[in-house]
Amino acid sequence: MDITQHILYGFSVALTPENLFYCFLGSFLGTLIGVLPGLGPAASIALLLPITFNIPATGSIIMLAGIFYGAQYGGSTTSILVNIPGEASSVVTCYDGYQMARQGRAGAALGIAAFGSFIAGTFGTLMIMLISPLLVLVALKFGPPEFVGLMFAGLVMVVCLSRESVLKGLMMAIVGIILGSVGLDPIFGTQRLTFGSTTLMGGVEIIALVMGLFGISEVLTNIEQVLTQDVYNGKIKGLLPNKKDWQTSAGPIARGSILGFFLGIIPGVGTIVPTFISYAMEKKLSKHPETFGTGAIEGVAGPEATNNSASSGCFVPLLTMGLPTNVIMAMMVGGLMIHGVQPGPLLMKQHPDVFWGVIASMYIGNVMLLVLNLPLIRIWVLILKIPEKILFPLIILFCIIGTYSVNQNYVDIITLMIFGGLGYMMRKLHYEAGPLILGFILGPMIEEGLRQSLLMSKGDLSLFLSRPIALCFLLFAFALLISSPVIALLKARYKVVEMEE
């Protein structure tokens, strides 16, 4: 089959009534949760992961993908109307989006954010369709040593590019891998690290882990604060950008789409960093940089296009090599594995419905978001006004039901509570949960690959030196680790620039 047939096949899968419904549900729920400040896409996916258990694998990943890019759309609404980012990749949108709203141009800001996101999302989807089959051909040549190198390099990149210290990131990644090795040994079937508990024989429950570290800890961090929400009360009109808005925004949207997609592919970059780069780039390229921060539409268009395109880019390594580049993608791996689907180069061959169906659904989801979001803007504004004393208990209840529904075991709720408390302390002490989750997901894969490689070579580690691709990945990872002090310096500078902005 050539690429056109693959794409048509993808659309035939994504356009079934069942998958259309899951795509709509994911996009809608993603937007809904993206709108709510204080609940990011990672927490949203953690929260909604159990819902996908009773859904077929294709529908499940279509829905999870919809939640992810829907959250990017929803986040901009909160940034523009409340000046609080709905999620981290919409932080930059606050700078000019909220100023536009204060000047009575909330409609234009919301409109250009939606159209920019749609264009970038469409570009990202097309790029995935073109690039993925080529990458799969490369990845099919990988054996266990190459995969170990790839996973290790991916993990190290995420650690090095995390916002906090590299040392802390490394420790968290190792803790994650250790937690991932709890249960039965993958080769001998021996119990390990179960401390005599039968519950732990099946391993640490991933849902309790992610819901605790993201959902519960996010609520705990929020409930101790006295939050005041100053929601924009003016009438939202003129959602369609005018000709001048389009002329000003066309360049930023195009640049943001390209920049976001290629940065999104790189492990660890995610969707947040590209938006800051886009904002800085647009400010540099603008003839009137002094208008940035006072309501410049380019300051909304560029970053909004970037975060959507980056969210598409994140799917490339996941679908083609099975490499999650950030915590959200790691949860997607978890979601797929629950359905017995192993992401990687064989995904395209073994589960073409999942591979092409998800890609096609991303395009359909982007259309849905554009058609739905602008007319529904008043509903999103109403949702923004839900008081936290109602919202937070409901989130906790969702976490409890989601966790309990997996095994119907109350111990999982205790696990949820433990990881919730741990996640809260980690936030306080600036330990990131992302590397831990990634380590937890990648750990068993790395262990299996490493042990298979050692069995292949009869314990000779020089196997990794004799395989050029594996060697390149490992050298890259070690170079990153060695240069981590330089990265730390760059990150410190980046933080200063961010604070100045």
Next chain:
Amino acid sequence: MKKLQIMSGVALMAFAAVICFELRNLPFGTPGVPGPAFFPLLLGIALFSLALLFTVKTALGEGVLTDSARTLWAGLQWKQVPYTLAALLGYALFLDRLGYLICTWVLMVYFFWGKGAKNKGIAIIGALLVSVISYVIFRSMLKVRLPLGLLRF
């Protein structure tokens, strides 16, 4: 803050030590045929070493050791956090015995009431509505097997 950071380093060292200790009876294997303890033990040792490095680096770094941990929670309603965790623990322990409806109702009353609902009656009725509606949605529609406990009839 510095004191808490050092404590976090020590806690990670303790965690790594517990992992290594727990693996003591499992076969390590050889590099050619790695045993079940091979990978986690190496990780435990790596974690211990990194945590030690972090603790020493933090202790010798900038900042005053007597920095009060209280600064992290200054001006915050921090008591909400342990109360919420305790409520979750209580919920987990009584869920099977009392059942979903009763446990959820009590938990929601606690949250709505505790978060300063203006009218206590609304908090009680609101909590009842949440527990019944969520039960109907998850048990009847999504087929999640939520326990009935005392209300099993």
